[in-house]
Amino acid sequence: MSVAQAAALPIAERARAAVELDNVEKTYGTGKSAVKALKGVSFDIADNEFFTLLGPSGCGKTTLLRALAWFESVTAGTIRLFGEDIVDVPTYKRSINTVFQHYSLFPHMSVAENVAYGLKRLKKSKSEIEATVADMLELVKMTDFAGRLPAQLSGGQQQRVALARALAPHPKVLLLDEPLSALDLKLRQSMRQELKQIQARTGITFIFVTHDQDEALSMSDRVAVMSAGYVQQVGTPNEIYEHPANRFVAGFVGDANFIDAQITSPVGDTVTCRTKGGAVLQADARNLLEGQRDVTLFLRPEKVKLAKVGAATVDGEITDIQYLGNSTMMQIDIGEAEPLVVTEPLGEVDQRLRQVGDRVGVILSPSALQILVE
Amino acid sequence: MAAIEHSKPKKRRAFGEVPGLGALAIAFMMFLYLPILVLVVYSFNAGNIVMVWTGFSTDWYARAFANEDIRKAAINSLVVATSATAIATTCATLAALALARGGSFKGKGATVGVITLPLMVPEIVTAVAMLVFFSNIGLNFGLGNVILAHVTFCIPFAFMPIRARLDGMDTTLEQASRDLYASDWETFRLVTLPQLMPGVLAGAMLSFVISMDDFIITLMVAGAGDTTLPVYIYSMIRQGITPEINAVSSILLLFSIVLVTAYWFVTRTKPDGKNR
Numbered sequence: 001m002s003v004a005q006a007a008a009l010p011i012a013e014r015a016r017a018a019v020e021l022d023n024v025e026k027t028y029g030t031g032k033s034a035v036k037a038l039k040g041v042s043f044d045i046a047d048n049e050f051f052t053l054l055g056p057s058g059c060g061k062t063t064l065l066r067a068l069a070w071f072e073s074v075t076a077g078t079i080r081l082f083g084e085d086i087v088d089v090p091t092y093k094r095s096i097n098t099v100f101q102h103y104s105l106f107p108h109m110s111v112a113e114n115v116a117y118g119l120k121r122l123k124k125s126k127s128e129i130e131a132t133v134a135d136m137l138e139l140v141k142m143t144d145f146a147g148r149l150p151a152q153l154s155g156g157q158q159q160r161v162a163l164a165r166a167l168a169p170h171p172k173v174l175l176l177d178e179p180l181s182a183l184d185l186k187l188r189q190s191m192r193q194e195l196k197q198i199q200a201r202t203g204i205t206f207i208f209v210t211h212d213q214d215e216a217l218s219m220s221d222r223v224a225v226m227s228a229g230y231v232q233q234v235g236t237p238n239e240i241y242e243h244p245a246n247r248f249v250a251g252f253v254g255d256a257n258f259i260d261a262q263i264t265s266p267v268g269d270t271v272t273c274r275t276k277g278g279a280v281l282q283a284d285a286r287n288l289l290e291g292q293r294d295v296t297l298f299l300r301p302e303k304v305k306l307a308k309v310g311a312a313t314v315d316g317e318i319t320d321i322q323y324l325g326n327s328t329m330m331q332i333d334i335g336e337a338e339p340l341v342v343t344e345p346l347g348e349v350d351q352r353l354r355q356v357g358d359r360v361g362v363i364l365s366p367s368a369l370q371i372l373v374e
Numbered sequence: 375m376a377a378i379e380h381s382k383p384k385k386r387r388a389f390g391e392v393p394g395l396g397a398l399a400i401a402f403m404m405f406l407y408l409p410i411l412v413l414v415v416y417s418f419n420a421g422n423i424v425m426v427w428t429g430f431s432t433d434w435y436a437r438a439f440a441n442e443d444i445r446k447a448a449i450n451s452l453v454v455a456t457s458a459t460a461i462a463t464t465c466a467t468l469a470a471l472a473l474a475r476g477g478s479f480k481g482k483g484a485t486v487g488v489i490t491l492p493l494m495v496p497e498i499v500t501a502v503a504m505l506v507f508f509s510n511i512g513l514n515f516g517l518g519n520v521i522l523a524h525v526t527f528c529i530p531f532a533f534m535p536i537r538a539r540l541d542g543m544d545t546t547l548e549q550a551s552r553d554l555y556a557s558d559w560e561t562f563r564l565v566t567l568p569q570l571m572p573g574v575l576a577g578a579m580l581s582f583v584i585s586m587d588d589f590i591i592t593l594m595v596a597g598a599g600d601t602t603l604p605v606y607i608y609s610m611i612r613q614g615i616t617p618e619i620n621a622v623s624s625i626l627l628l629f630s631i632v633l634v635t636a637y638w639f640v641t642r643t644k645p646d647g648k649n650r
Contacts, residue, residue: 071549091552098553104546108568117564118554169555 017080018173018205019045019068024077026063037063039229041077045173045207045222050199052208054216055226056252061209064226065175068207069098082172092121097166098175102182103158105150111161112137112146118169136164139198156187163195167202176208180215192219213253217241225249241300246373250298257304257340258372259297263288270366273297277335279314282366287373296372301329301343303368312361316340321356330354334362410627417620434621444622447606450517454592454602455585458524459532463578465525466532467570474540475548475566486537490530500527501594508595516600523595524585531584532577539573579637583630 026038037060045051053061066072068079070091079087086094097118105114115136119129137143140160150158159179166174176195180188196219199206210216216223217237225232225240225248233245244250247258261281265272271285273295283297309315316334327346331339340362354360417435421428438444469489473482492500504523513519547569551561567574589604596605603626610619 069549069553071553091549092555092557096553098550100546100550102544102546104544104550106547106550106565117551117556121555121557121560165554 016047017044018047018049018082019207020078020080020083021064022078022080024064024067024079025075026060026067026072027075036229038067038074041229041231043224043231043234045205047082047205048203050196050206050208050219050221052210052216052220052223053226054210054213054223054253056211059226060229061211061226062177065098065177065207065209068173069096069175070094095169095172096175097169097171097173098177099159099162099166099179101177101179103150103155103162105158105161105165107150109149110146111142111148111150111153114150114161115164115168117165122169132168136168139167139201140164156183156191159183159191163198167198167204170202171204173205173207176206178210179208180210181212188215195219217253225252227252243370244298244372247296247298250372255301255341255343257299257301258338259299259336261295261297263293263295271371275336277337279334279336281313281364281369283369283371284366285371287371289373298370298372299340299364299368301341302327302345303365304340304342305363305365306342306344307361307363309359309361313364314362315359316362318354318356318358318360321354328354332360332362413620414624414627417617417624419617419620422616434617435625438618438621438625441618443601444603444606447601447603450520450600451586451603453517454520454524455582457521458528458585459578459582461521461525462528462581463532463536463574466529466536466577467574469529470533470536470540470573471566474537475545489533492527493530497527497590501591504591505594514597516597520592520596520600520602523591524588527588527591528581528585531580535576535580536570536573539570539576543569575637575640579633583633586626586630 021044022042024038024041025036028035028037039060041060041064053064055061063072067074070086070089074087077087078085081094081096106117109117112133115133116129119132124132133146134143137146140163142157142160142164145153145157145161150161153161159182162179179195180191183191192215195206195208208215208219217240220237222234222236223240224234227248233240233249235243235245240249240253244253244256250256250258259275259281261273261275261283263271263273264280267285267288269285270282271288272280272282274280275297281297283295288295306312314334316332318330319333319339320331322329324343325346327343330342330344332342333339342362416425416427418430418432419427420431420433466489469485473486504526508514508519508523513522515522543566547565548561551565552558556564587604588602589608592602593605593608596602601609603622607619607622610616610622
């Protein structure tokens with residue numbers, strides 16, 4: 001399956017694309033020491049979309065962001081902003097603003113001066129600048145701090161000012177480079193909600209870079225999962241989580257079990273397959289390619305139900321239990337290469353009864369077992 | 375009171391404490407500053423024999439100020455130090471910017487070495503080299519020769535603090551500026567330079583003090599009418615030490631103290647609050 005094709009928007013919506021990336025490549029260095037940071041990256045980002053670039057460090061997401069802001073030039077390919085090719089347009093002429101990871105507020109300017117900076121460079125009138133600065137500070141709830149210097153603010157407050165500063169010129173696209181990573185957990189969670197609300201209020205297209213899958217799933221309209229310079233999958237959080245395009249996406253976004261198996265029955269809505277460990281399982285047949293016999297089955301830990309021994313699909317032995325507060329995570333040996341990871345929500349069963357060494361029945365329903373595209 | 379007597383603490387040495395260090399430090403400070411203190415005290419001596427105290431007077435200051443030659447030398451010193459500082463600091467700032475922000479070029483490492491090398495060259499070598507060079511090419515701009523010579527040895531002194539400041543500066547601030555529609559010149563004027571200012575000030579102050587203080591190179595390069603204060607003081611000493619020399623030296627000292635204090639206040643009240 002071509003990722004590029006899957007990512008393209010329908011023709012009717014193409015006109016509304018805020019950003020179109022077409023075969024973007026970036027190579028650092030030359031000759032033998034050359035490192036390809038971006039390999040044939042192609043996808044579109046719709047106007048007014050909260051779009052997230054998700055991937056582990058070194059996957060190329062930050063390089064792509066820097067290419068969009070033109071802190072980094074691209075080696076090949078085109079980048080269009082609302083239809084206009086911007087590959088050769090320098091940073092200060094692009095209607096794109098950035099919220100930096102470590103805020104990067106100008107330390108010698110007050111909060112209000114920081115927010116006004118971009119507007120002044122755009123030669124807006126004094127009254128317009130004043131009005132916009134006031135609006136922006138209100139939007140991020142920092143009105144009372146207008147006269148303060150950045151050094152007199154907490155990290156969360158600095159992040160709000162950085163957001164106001166980048167939003168003030170009303171860019172066509174706002175880039176956010178892991179803006180929440182320096183904040184503590186509670187603040188990060190409340191900022192997620194707020195970012196989402198601000199995006200909806202301003203109607204500006206947000207491109208958000210993160211390595212945190214929870215952030216990506218909770219805030220985004222769509223997510224591009226990246227790895228090793230390639231875009232692995234573009235889709236809604238639900239599509240990415242429920243129907244990962246490949247093993248990398250399945251493993252990176254959430255926890256996953258992988259079971260190697262062979263098809264033993266003719267293809268219908270479901271197929272029967274035999275695992276290496278000898279179990280016979282029913283799986284969802286939708287991703288099965290024609291003539292394919294060896295498959296990897298994929299299963300989310302929370303989709304597994306436990307039952308009494310003998311009353312389930314397979315039986316197994318609990319080898320490890322981790323208490324997580326709202327759920328319990330167990331490793332269950334069902335005779336496959338890897339033990340099965342299972343999470344069971346607290347409350348349904350009294351988990352204090354579960355012990356390492358207990359034998360349990362494991363229900364693997366056909367709808368939860370998917371065939372993974374390699 | 376009783377409680378205190380009860381708990382008479384055993385004398386235990388704190389970690390890193392060296393016995394006798396306090397006394398040694400006081401001795402060291404006296405060695406450093408006592409001669410200067412004596413010089414200042416005797417500048418207020420009424421008598422005209424340097425080391426015999428006969429009463430308090432500010433006569434020697436009045437005389438020093440009235441002395442046309444001293445005034446001229448002082449003005450020369452100020453003109454040389456101010457011009458040399460301005461030129462050297464500008465050159466050093468541009469050099470530091472090119473090295474830290476100008477991308478990579480061939481011989482970048484060597485450039486830093488060449489810029490700071492004059493610090494290692496013995497001053498007498500520089501002095502003789504300049505004297506010979508200036509007379510060979512027939513350069514004769516009077517005080518201009520002195521300024522030119524001072525610029526050359528002031529550049530490394532100005533360069534070092536500016537470079538250090540620039541190395542510690544976050545380049546994402548400049549990216550943020552460009553991201554917010556500022557041209558390269560606006561970015562330099564509004565973001566880079568204000569951030570760099572403490573380094574520039576430190577560099578300028580260093581060059582000013584070094585220039586004011588210079589003797590060997592000035593002695594070689596300066597023409598007859600272009601005497602600076604240190605050279606003039608030296609020539610006075612050769613005619614015998616009078617309290618007038620003490621007075622002139624004290625003024626020079628006061629000048630340095632004022633300069634350092636002013637610098638300290640300027641950097642202390644830096645608006646970024648974290649004075650580096």
